[in-house]
Amino acid sequence: MSVTKPKHVVITGASSGIGSELARLFVKDGHRVSLFARRGPLLEELKRELCDSHSSTSEGHSKESDRHSSESWNPVQEKPGDPRSGSGMTDGRSGMTEGVRVFTCAVDVGERDAMHEAVAAAVQALGPVDIAIANAGVAIPSPGTTFNATAYDESMRVNVMGAVHLFDAVLPGMMARKEPSLHGNNTATRPQLVSISSLAAYRGMPESGAYCASKAALSVLTESLRQDLAPHGIDCTLIHPGFIESAITARNNFKMPCFMSLENGAARIYKAILKHKRVYSFPFPMALAARLTRLLPAWLFDYVLKGKRGLKSPN
């Protein structure tokens, strides 16, 4: 474990892929995590895995565990018989899961009220939110030839409004925190909003108008927030990943340049979050190419992409 002060990290879309892997990395470093997604059973499975892996690690690191469990954060424990369906918390101060604190909540990020309730429950369970990661996302094909507003509705609802609902729920708490150490120049302690956008945000790709437009909106709103919130001691980190192994890319039947393993992709995102980077676009060759496409005139961009296919539907 390398953490100096354990943080409370909320991750949406934590039931699979990048979100699950980020949860593993944060827990490994001793942080508390709140995991949100619709598939509650997968969140429960991940919670069990996180607690089991910690208990086996901590057998060999008992001194380290002792140090963590004695630090002065004071989360409220889950009440027995809590009626919130699909949510649960593991109390790190008991049994085999000492030092691990995981809260889960089955929630649809597109539902504003439900997101407010989920964040309130997470705060009650694990304390004020230090890092909020808007990772939940859908990649729905949207070929112009079979134009369908539903693909746009759902992409905007999840990829854009999902992030907006998360930020809406956590920001008042972040703004209200007055501890000087949180709002100084020490970026490691400043509260942080994180948006998992995509290199697809840079330009409109074939058959992917809904996805590209939603990620472009997410990137642009995060840039605006960054400027507004920095003077208030809150950092914003915007991530533009290339192709990473996950359920989303498993459907693609076109060649994905610089394809990364899930572990590699998530580890890079994790490091960028810890460094409070403003923007992190990767891997480098793809990020450079994405930036350069912005300079291409439309006719040349269209020529380069002529005949290329886009996203595929889940089976």
Ligand SMILES: NC(=O)c1ccc[n+]([C@@H]2O[C@H](COP(=O)([O-])OP(=O)(O)OC[C@H]3O[C@@H](n4cnc5c(N)ncnc54)[C@H](OP(=O)(O)O)[C@@H]3O)[C@@H](O)[C@H]2O)c1
């Ligand atoms: N993999 C890549 O190459 C790549 C590249 C660039 C950007 N990204 C972005 O990375 C993020 C994570 O994607 P991934 O690649 O890890 O794919 P993934 O495994 O399909 O993960 C997507 C996650 O979003 C959650 N989600 C979807 N709709 C939701 C909703 N309405 N409410 C709550 N959660 C919802 C899913 O959980 P439930 O189904 O349980 O709700 C799932 O946990 C996405 O925003 C994606 O656009 C991925």
